[in-house]
């Protein structure tokens with residue numbers, strides 16, 4: 001299936017998974033608008049896409065997804081100048097991590113602000129035009145496999161935000177369907193990207209008083225594993241899921257047992273009931 005004539009808006013689209021999604025959609029003839037916080041990532045992404053012959057199918061804008069006023073402006077321009085968004089990919093995220101008991105409000109606000117708030121702002125800013133133009137379309141939200149298993153404490157804020165994104169996607173799918181809009185949630189395992197650069201993506205006012213400084217310095221030195229998945233492959237999985245309107249896009253199988261253990265732990269303490277809701 002071709003996405004010709006469709007506009008795809010991809011947040012965090014200038015690196016890693018977002019760039020993989022941007023490429024996959026452009027390869028299937030969508031017009032892609034990359035939105036990203038980082039001008040250095042944007043420069044490299046446009047070069048990479050041009051090198052792959054996709055330069056005519058992409059433009060980029062600088063946007064911080066936590067900035068609601070800027071997001072509203074961007075939405076207006078997308079509608080006025082490009083005819084509106086068809087495929088909304090709420091993908092921007094940060095690898096916030098640190099000892100949860102040492103978290104300060106700066107750490108909560110940074111982690112949840114981008115990873116959950118960015119999705120909320122994407123929906124609030126872009127969905128109205130998608131519904132108004134009546135062409136249907138699709139929403140993809142990037143969560144994580146961290147949303148579906150019990151994670152160590154240093155990833156608690158990350159996992160909490162991602163669990164919210166997973167739930168939100170599941171719970172809004174029927175309402176979107178009623179408007180002709182599909183919905184998928186991407187839950188990746190390890191994928192090659194720049195997610196270890198969390199500290200660089202943290203705004204100055206949320207650095208002050210952070211309890212995560214040491215963890216973010218350690219994370220910045222993490223080496224990306226060679227066996228981690230190629231983000232271009234993740235992009236292809238997402239494009240396929242849009243075509244098939246599949247709710248879940250699960251990239252890796254290695255968390256399957258932990259997913260089952262968690263579900264069984266909840267069920268094992270659930271009282272039997274004859275009452276049907």
Ligand code: NAI
Pocket residue numbers: 011012013014015016017018035036037038041063064065066091092093094095114118142143144145187188189190191192193194195196197201
């Ligand atoms: P990445 O760091 O390579 O790409 C994320 C992009 O988002 C970057 O270009 C960054 O500049 C941008 N960004 C960060 N904060 C932003 C903001 N406030 N506004 C706009 N753009 C912003 O990382 P990756 O791995 O590609 O991450 C993409 C998504 O995938 C994230 O939501 C992440 O949580 C999720 N994910 C990644 C996994 C992995 O192994 N790489 C695993 C599971 C989920």
